[in-house]
Amino acid sequence: MSSLPTPLSAATNPGAPESGTAPSSAGAQPSANSPSSLPAAQGVPAGANPSPTFSPLYQQIKALITQSLQSGEWKPGDMIPSEMDLAARYKVSQGTVRKAIDELAADNLVARRQGKGTFVTTHYEDVVKFRFLRLVPDEGEPHYGASRVLECKRLRAPAEIARLLDIRTGDSVVQIRRVLTFSNEATVLDEIWLLGANFKGLTAEKLNEWKGPMYALFEAEFGTRMIRATEKIRAVGADNTAAELLSVEPGSPLLSVERVSFTYGDRPVEVRRGLYVTARHYYQNDLS
Amino acid sequence: MSSLPTPLSAATNPGAPESGTAPSSAGAQPSANSPSSLPAAQGVPAGANPSPTFSPLYQQIKALITQSLQSGEWKPGDMIPSEMDLAARYKVSQGTVRKAIDELAADNLVARRQGKGTFVTTHYEDVVKFRFLRLVPDEGEPHYGASRVLECKRLRAPAEIARLLDIRTGDSVVQIRRVLTFSNEATVLDEIWLLGANFKGLTAEKLNEWKGPMYALFEAEFGTRMIRATEKIRAVGADNTAAELLSVEPGSPLLSVERVSFTYGDRPVEVRRGLYVTARHYYQNDLS
DNA sequence: TAGTGGTCTAGACCACGTG
DNA sequence: ACGTGGTCTAGACCACTAT
Numbered sequence: 040m041s042s043l044p045t046p047l048s049a050a051t052n053p054g055a056p057e058s059g060t061a062p063s064s065a066g067a068q069p070s071a072n073s074p075s076s077l078p079a080a081q082g083v084p085a086g087a088n089p090s091p092t093f094s095p096l097y098q099q100i101k102a103l104i105t106q107s108l109q110s111g112e113w114k115p116g117d118m119i120p121s122e123m124d125l126a127a128r129y130k131v132s133q134g135t136v137r138k139a140i141d142e143l144a145a146d147n148l149v150a151r152r153q154g155k156g157t158f159v160t161t162h163y164e165d166v167v168k169f170r171f172l173r174l175v176p177d178e179g180e181p182h183y184g185a186s187r188v189l190e191c192k193r194l195r196a197p198a199e200i201a202r203l204l205d206i207r208t209g210d211s212v213v214q215i216r217r218v219l220t221f222s223n224e225a226t227v228l229d230e231i232w233l234l235g236a237n238f239k240g241l242t243a244e245k246l247n248e249w250k251g252p253m254y255a256l257f258e259a260e261f262g263t264r265m266i267r268a269t270e271k272i273r274a275v276g277a278d279n280t281a282a283e284l285l286s287v288e289p290g291s292p293l294l295s296v297e298r299v300s301f302t303y304g305d306r307p308v309e310v311r312r313g314l315y316v317t318a319r320h321y322y323q324n325d326l327s
Numbered sequence: 328m329s330s331l332p333t334p335l336s337a338a339t340n341p342g343a344p345e346s347g348t349a350p351s352s353a354g355a356q357p358s359a360n361s362p363s364s365l366p367a368a369q370g371v372p373a374g375a376n377p378s379p380t381f382s383p384l385y386q387q388i389k390a391l392i393t394q395s396l397q398s399g400e401w402k403p404g405d406m407i408p409s410e411m412d413l414a415a416r417y418k419v420s421q422g423t424v425r426k427a428i429d430e431l432a433a434d435n436l437v438a439r440r441q442g443k444g445t446f447v448t449t450h451y452e453d454v455v456k457f458r459f460l461r462l463v464p465d466e467g468e469p470h471y472g473a474s475r476v477l478e479c480k481r482l483r484a485p486a487e488i489a490r491l492l493d494i495r496t497g498d499s500v501v502q503i504r505r506v507l508t509f510s511n512e513a514t515v516l517d518e519i520w521l522l523g524a525n526f527k528g529l530t531a532e533k534l535n536e537w538k539g540p541m542y543a544l545f546e547a548e549f550g551t552r553m554i555r556a557t558e559k560i561r562a563v564g565a566d567n568t569a570a571e572l573l574s575v576e577p578g579s580p581l582l583s584v585e586r587v588s589f590t591y592g593d594r595p596v597e598v599r600r601g602l603y604v605t606a607r608h609y610y611q612n613d614l615s
Numbered sequence: 616t617a618g619t620g621g622t623c624t625a626g627a628c629c630a631c632g633t634g
Numbered sequence: 635a636c637g638t639g640g641t642c643t644a645g646a647c648c649a650c651t652a653t
Contacts, residue, residue, distance in 0.1 A: 095621080095623090096622075097622075121638060131624090132625070135624080137640090138623090147615070151639060154633080155633085156639075157638085268615075269613050271463075271609040271610070273582065273605035274562035274563070274582040276579070290578075291564070292564050292580035294561065294562040297609075315562075317560075317562050321559040321560060321561050322559070323560075324557070324560060325555070325558070326461075326555060326556040327554075381629090381630070383640075383641060384641075385641075385642085409619060410619080411619085422641095423641080425620085425621090426641085440619090440650090440651090441620045442618080442649075443652080444618090444620075445620080617651105617653085618651090618652085618653105619649100619650085621647105622646100623645105623646085624647105625644095627641100628640105628641085628643105629639105629642095630639090630640075632638085632639105634636080
């Protein structure tokens with residue numbers, strides 16, 4: 040159910056009113072299927088497909104656009120071609136492209152801006168940043184804390200991390216440990232594991248020099264873009280290490296947040312375990 | 328920014344190609360605005376509206392449908408009229424109704440089922456239940472625990488609850504305290520405050536007799552439907568009362584979940600403070 | 616077979632942002 | 635003035651579900 044190449048599979052082509060160059064004559068062309076050849080990649084297998092694994096055209100267009108996103112044809116921050124251009128490129132109507140982009144916008148892969156164009160989202164934007172940092176201060180505005188990296192080293196993946204990252208035990212991973220400080224109070228202790236293959240050359244120095252969201256560094260320097268994540272949240276007691284680094288009493292309650300982050304194709308690339316001090320902050324969530 | 332009646336305000340009517348009974352003749356009718364009278368409620372002020380507070384037609388249709396939902400014309404579980412019927416009723420095209428329903432479906436107010444119709448969602452459905460109960464067992468399937476109501480009484484709202492419910496301090500509220508048990512382990516201690524005006528006649532007996540989600544009772548018996556909620560999550564130490572009721576040591580870490588739930592018009596109707604034992608369960612969240 | 620949602624197209628016009 | 639996304643319509647046909 041994941042990481043398959045999605046071979047642009049077959050599909051019928053419902054509702055295509057046959058490339059009528061003559062606009063009116065109101066009648067009803069009975070059937071005539073398989074126009075709209077979609078040659079931009081592979082192409083639809085023309086005839087014969089009553090309904091096995093039906094995939095609508097706009098989903099195929101969405102997949103093609105996603106491929107261009109993933110391949111770097113359009114980079115974060117870039118404007119992608121206009122709906123009309125894409126319609127011409129894929130030989131479909133503007134409405135079909137529109138529906139594809141609608142879904143990509145709903146998935147937060149792109150953002151539409153009326154009058155300007157459609158842009159590839161980036162982790163520099165506030166909107167995106169706070170989708171991945173849900174810790175909000177009791178008083179004052181949400182802000183981005185200062186990060187101090189304690190450690191950054193390559194090692195062989197322990198069994199549990201390997202399982203979550205869908206790799207083999209012992210495969211290379213990068214481990215980072217850091218403390219996030221909000222308003223001069225140590226608030227978050229993060230332990231992060233990254234897919235070794237994707238993050239060659241990542242060092243503590245590079246991380247400490249970087250100002251701004253870590254995910255922005257990842258997308259800019261390593262071409263790895265975090266698309267979505269799942270989190271498992273618990274309350275735990277602080278162990279001695281955590282207590283010292285966060286300046287709290289051992290055993291005092293901390294929020295434990297275990298995150299797995301995914302890039303394109305729903306491939307997991309990061310496991311993160313965060314310990315949050317929630318004395319003056321809370322984790323914000325919306326049920327909607 | 329909330330609880331205003333939304334007076335169906337004014338709007339231009341872009342793109343309406345004038346009720347052409349003659350289908351073709353390809354030419355371009357220059358302008359001619361303000362058809363599509365929308366008489367089903369209030370009606371659009373016909374002419375004159377260049378662009379102050381522009382509201383698209385489908386948003387107005389969405390508001391009208393929401394009114395019918397709220398007024399009880401279509402109840403939870405009911406099928407609403409077909410897109411064609413609604414298009415006729417509101418004197419707009421099927422595509423416009425479609426877009427309105429698309430948004431209502433995205434808001435989880437209705438659910439579409441191909442070949443069958445569009446249905447008003449209810450808190451009986453699993454999908455909805457687990458949108459509001461995010462506690463998942465480490466092992467095994469998500470399940471719905473047994474509820475034991477400790478207390479259910481009317482009282483005057485304390486200041487903080489009143490503030491969250493957007494009422495005055497001292498106004499009537501219903502307070503419920505209950506314990507949720509999963510697989511024979513007390514796991515959740517809830518303290519709930521409900522808007523007094525909406526829940527006349529709610530008793531501990533009624534709550535204890537009820538099998539199934541509490542929100543299903545609310546929607547079926549009290550006509551109050553929870554649409555969305557916000558939660559603030561922290562880690563806290565168990566006080567003596569909580570420790571006893573949840574069979575944990577005093578001071579042991581618990582997840583504190585403060586929820587405010589809203590009905591139609593984004594009016595708050597419930598404040599809930601839950602304490603979760605997260606030894607064998609976790610709070611599941613998706614960042615997407 | 617009939618009804619419902621779902622897909623696709625083509626064309627016209629509006630609102631927004633920039634020259 | 636122009637280009638971009640956004641709205642609206644009308645009509646045809648497909649996929650799914652029930653009768």
